[in-house]
Amino acid sequence: MTSETGVETHAEARTAARRRAMRPTSTGRVGDRIFASAARGSGILVLAIIVAIGVFLIVKAIPALQKNQANFLTSEVWDPNAVPPKFGIAQLAFGTVMSSLLAMLIATPVAVGIALFIGFYAPKRLSGVLGYVVDLLAAVPSIVYGLWGVAVLVPHMDGISRFLNTVLGWIPLFGGDSPGKSSIFTASVVLAIMILPIISSLSREVFLQVPRSHLEASLALGATRWEMVRMSVLPYGRSGVVGASMLGLGRAMGETIAVAMVLTLVPGINIHILENGGATFASNIVNGFNEASETGRGALIASGLVLFVITLVVNMAARAIVARRKEFA
Amino acid sequence: MTSAFGSVSPARRIKDRAAAVFMWGAFALAVIPLVSVLWTVVAHGVGRLDGDFFGHSMNGVAGRDPGGGAYHAIIGTLEQVLITSAIAVPIAVLTAVYLVEYGGRGRLARTISFFVDVMTGIPSIVAGLFILALWLLTFGFEYSGFAGSLALTILMIPTVVRATEEMLKLVPHELREASFALGVPRWRTICFVVLPTAFTGILTGVMLAVARVMGETAPLLLTIFFTKAINNDPFSGPQGSLPTFIWDQASDPNQNAINRAWTGALVLIGIIMLLNLAARFVARRFRPAGR
Numbered sequence: 178m179t180s181e182t183g184v185e186t187h188a189e190a191r192t193a194a195r196r197r198a199m200r201p202t203s204t205g206r207v208g209d210r211i212f213a214s215a216a217r218g219s220g221i222l223v224l225a226i227i228v229a230i231g232v233f234l235i236v237k238a239i240p241a242l243q244k245n246q247a248n249f250l251t252s253e254v255w256d257p258n259a260v261p262p263k264f265g266i267a268q269l270a271f272g273t274v275m276s277s278l279l280a281m282l283i284a285t286p287v288a289v290g291i292a293l294f295i296g297f298y299a300p301k302r303l304s305g306v307l308g309y310v311v312d313l314l315a316a317v318p319s320i321v322y323g324l325w326g327v328a329v330l331v332p333h334m335d336g337i338s339r340f341l342n343t344v345l346g347w348i349p350l351f352g353g354d355s356p357g358k359s360s361i362f363t364a365s366v367v368l369a370i371m372i373l374p375i376i377s378s379l380s381r382e383v384f385l386q387v388p389r390s391h392l393e394a395s396l397a398l399g400a401t402r403w404e405m406v407r408m409s410v411l412p413y414g415r416s417g418v419v420g421a422s423m424l425g426l427g428r429a430m431g432e433t434i435a436v437a438m439v440l441t442l443v444p445g446i447n448i449h450i451l452e453n454g455g456a457t458f459a460s461n462i463v464n465g466f467n468e469a470s471e472t473g474r475g476a477l478i479a480s481g482l483v484l485f486v487i488t489l490v491v492n493m494a495a496r497a498i499v500a501r502r503k504e505f506a
Numbered sequence: 507m508t509s510a511f512g513s514v515s516p517a518r519r520i521k522d523r524a525a526a527v528f529m530w531g532a533f534a535l536a537v538i539p540l541v542s543v544l545w546t547v548v549a550h551g552v553g554r555l556d557g558d559f560f561g562h563s564m565n566g567v568a569g570r571d572p573g574g575g576a577y578h579a580i581i582g583t584l585e586q587v588l589i590t591s592a593i594a595v596p597i598a599v600l601t602a603v604y605l606v607e608y609g610g611r612g613r614l615a616r617t618i619s620f621f622v623d624v625m626t627g628i629p630s631i632v633a634g635l636f637i638l639a640l641w642l643l644t645f646g647f648e649y650s651g652f653a654g655s656l657a658l659t660i661l662m663i664p665t666v667v668r669a670t671e672e673m674l675k676l677v678p679h680e681l682r683e684a685s686f687a688l689g690v691p692r693w694r695t696i697c698f699v700v701l702p703t704a705f706t707g708i709l710t711g712v713m714l715a716v717a718r719v720m721g722e723t724a725p726l727l728l729t730i731f732f733t734k735a736i737n738n739d740p741f742s743g744p745q746g747s748l749p750t751f752i753w754d755q756a757s758d759p760n761q762n763a764i765n766r767a768w769t770g771a772l773v774l775i776g777i778i779m780l781l782n783l784a785a786r787f788v789a790r791r792f793r794p795a796g797r
Contacts, residue, residue: 206691206693208691208693208694209691209692209693211693212692212693212696212697213608213692213693215600216600216601216603216604216607216608217604217608217609217614218600219596219597219598219600219601219604220600220601220604220605220609220614220615220618221614221618222597222601223597223601223618223621223622223625223663223664223667224617224618224621226625226660226663227621227624227625227628229636229640230628230632230633230636230660233636233639233640233644234632234635234636234639236639236644237639237643237644286532287532287535287536288532289532290528290529290531290532290533291529291532291533291536293529293532294529294530294532294533295533297529298526298529298530299533307533309786310536310537310540311533311536313540313779313782314536314539314540316717316718316778316779316782317540317543317721317775317778318720318721318722318723318749318774318775318778319630319721319722319723319724320721320723320749320752320753320756320771320774321543321547321721321752321771321774321775322543323756324547324752324756324767324768324771325542325543325546325547327756328546328550329542329546370539373536377536399514401514401518401519401521401522402522402525402526403521403522403524403525403526404518404521404522406525407525424627427627428627430629431627431628431629431630431631431632432629433629433630433631433723433724434723434724434749434753438756458631459629459631459724462631462635462724462728463631463724463727463728466727466728474638474643477635478635478638478639481631481632481635484629484631484632485628485629485632488627488628488629488632489624489627489628491627492623492624492626492627493620493624495627496620496623496624500620
């Protein structure tokens with residue numbers, strides 16, 4: 178063990194020295210200075226864009242927020258075009274968080290299963306092709322999922338909703354008298370399919386990093402394949418999987434068109450997610466944009482700002498988890 | 507699972523089997539929607555895949571009318587994606603060059619790298635709202651294909667940065683060192699040694715990114731608005747695009763409109779899958795030397 182780490186630090190020191198040698202601070206040539214500052218400028222531009230997104234959304238949201246007659250955070254009404262305008266994000270926040278959390282809960286076990294399947298169960302020669310097949314799910318545009326959801330999934334959800342309602346009806350979430358097809362639950366099934374590839378490909382990457390020696394050691398000790406996965410792969414990849422599923426959560430929160438097509442708008446928070454209705458930040462924006470007055474647009478921008486902040490926090494947390502893992506690896 | 511030391515106990519064997527079944531099942535579960543989506547799109551879309559669809563716009567065609575096409579939308583999408591690439595690729599490649607060649611492990615490079623990752627998670631609708639707030643409401647420009655391109659640029663930059671970064675890291679240090687040893691300045695080394703070596707990898711990344719932004723609908727609805735007529739000028743007036751065409755036709759209750767939406771979806775998926783396949787082909791066929 179000591180010799181191994183010794184070798185590693187030595188190699189690291191060598192690459193570090195190489196990097197330093199490769200990086201003369203400046204040769205002073207004009208071409209070099211121009212190119213270096215162009216590269217650095219592009220990098221800074223990327224940071225500037227993120228800051229600008231926040232700033233401009235705030236600037237354009239403030240006038241509408243000042244005219245708002247309802248509590249922006251707690252009101253369930255969305256009526257910014259009326260005089261006086263009244264709007265609040267409570268229903269949107271509920272719909273967004275509920276649908277994407279459910280999507281994450283549905284997608285994560287399946288995605289981890291896929292990652293393990295491709296990594297440890299499928300024939301080695303096929304793993305590249307199978308990974309590509311799963312990635313194809315990510316290539317299908319949101320609008321096509323929406324079309325498909327309305328034409329294929331929604332009719333099929335009727336039976337599933339009724340079944341869940343009868344079996345799990347004692348849980349308030351799955352309760353209600355009239356389970357429907359265009360519900361938050363249906364939206365979260367569509368979202369789960371859409372975030373499946375990102376969770377599974379990130380989990381796969383993490384599982385690939387598990388040292389071969391750990392796998393071989395557990396097999397040599399007589400573990401079955403499942404025991405190898407449970408004892409050496411899953412503990413190693415746990416935080417990576419958590420990070421991946423949080424990234425999926427962030428993705429699901431911002432997903433717009435498919436959700437907008439599947440959901441039917443019924444005002445007010447409905448805790449029974451199997452019943453028709455519900456709205457998310459994103460679906461509300463595309464549905465309301467065309468009819469929006471100036472204040473209406475401001476209100477939509479304000480809700481977009483909230484979405485931006487939420488996804489930013491979720492993403493940063495997820496990236497931090499994934500990055501911390503990398504340092505240990 | 508028998509070995510020289512005897513067989514595995516039944517309980518463990520059953521667990522092992524059950525786990526294997528779960529893994530196979532998970533994969534099958536992912537394939538079902540993929541096959542279903544592709545099948546439905548092809549089955550519904552192939553009916554209107556005719557000359558009219560590619561040769562005509564929707565100008566003067568109502569939802570219930572047969573005929574009509576997506577010419578205006580296809581033109582719009584191609585122009586918007588081209589402009590998007592023209593803006594996003596240079597910025598993204600330069601950013602990646604900074605991260606790999608200049609930044610090292612400095613604080614600025616680490617910050618940029620972190621926020622590029624965060625940027626991949628920005629919802630597309632927020633990118634659209636940003637351009638709406640900045641370009642249309644603050645600067646006062648009108649709806650145009652170019653505004654849509656700006657929104658797509660925000661979504662494209664992080665993907666291309668990541669792809670380029672990975673490729674630049676694969677370029678062997680010896681190549682750079684050899685170039686430096688010959689007295690070649692740093693910027694020429696990057697432009698004429700490093701980037702050409704990584705070129706096919708970067709091209710693959712760009713193609714995948716193009717395929718990704720091509721299907722974006724939400725930001726376009728807020729920035730290019732909507733038109734049924736052909737508008738070849740991406741810099742003035744509302745423009746069509748395939749995703750917004752599908753969105754519009756799908757929200758019409760008439761069967762003729764819905765058929766057009768499906769054909770639009772088929773064309774869109776077709777282009778995206780072609781780009782994906784081409785990217786794989788490029789990646790496999792032209793692997794960078796020295797790997």
